[in-house]
Amino acid sequence: MKKAILTLLLLTNLNLLFSQEANSAYDEKLAKSLNADERGMKKYVFCLLKSGTNTTATKEETQKLFEGHMANINKLAKEGKLAVAGPFMKNERNYRGIYVFNVETIEEAQALVETDPAIKANLLEAELTPWYCTAALQETVKIHEKIAKNKF
Structure with missing residues (x-):
């Protein structure tokens, strides 16, 4: 059970990390x-x-x-x-x-x-x-x- 929770937390954190990078739309040239x-x-x-x-x-x-x-x-x-x-x-x-x-x-x-x-x-x-x-x-x-x- 601990392993399943740990895996779920790891996947959630990875998903969060990748979604933040994908949604980052900073445009230095425009700024x-x-x-x-x-x-x-x-x-x-x-x-x-x-x-x-x-x-x-x-x-x-x-x-x-x-x-x-x-x-x-x-x-x-x-x-x-x-x-x-x-x-x-x-x-x-x-x-x-x-x-x-x-x-x-x-x-x-x-x-x-x-x-x-x-x-x-x-x-x-x-x-x-x-x-x-x-x-x-x-x-x-x-x-x-x-x-x-x-x-x-």
């Missing part, structure tokens, strides 16, 4: 291309967009500024500087949306924020903070291109 650290993570800058102080813009001005806002988002995404962007649904906190900048410092993100016409016109206000997340996040834009029927 390096995404600037991933040993955990597969990297630094970003998270940007919370809130309603700005400009409450006097006309409907036409607002529309034009938000067209520029969307064009800027698309430009930054194509340049690889923007990993994720999107609006919030209606809420009581005046939160409008987020950016996740594919940069390491607040200063770099601030320079990118200043390229947004809606922020320049104070329709939106940006709050920046360093963020640590999976390096794979930057692949989101490429995947999105494959699943979006309609483009902005």
Whole structure:
């Protein structure tokens, strides 16, 4: 009986060892291309967009500024500087949306924020903070291109 249990334990441990090796999908080349650290993570800058102080813009001005806002988002995404962007649904906190900048410092993100016409016109206000997340996040834009029927 002891021999049977020992054999079963040995087979279980060998199976575990081989299944872990077979499931290991670490891709060093991909990790390096995404600037991933040993955990597969990297630094970003998270940007919370809130309603700005400009409450006097006309409907036409607002529309034009938000067209520029969307064009800027698309430009930054194509340049690889923007990993994720999107609006919030209606809420009581005046939160409008987020950016996740594919940069390491607040200063770099601030320079990118200043390229947004809606922020320049104070329709939106940006709050920046360093963020640590999976390096794979930057692949989101490429995947999105494959699943979006309609483009902005």
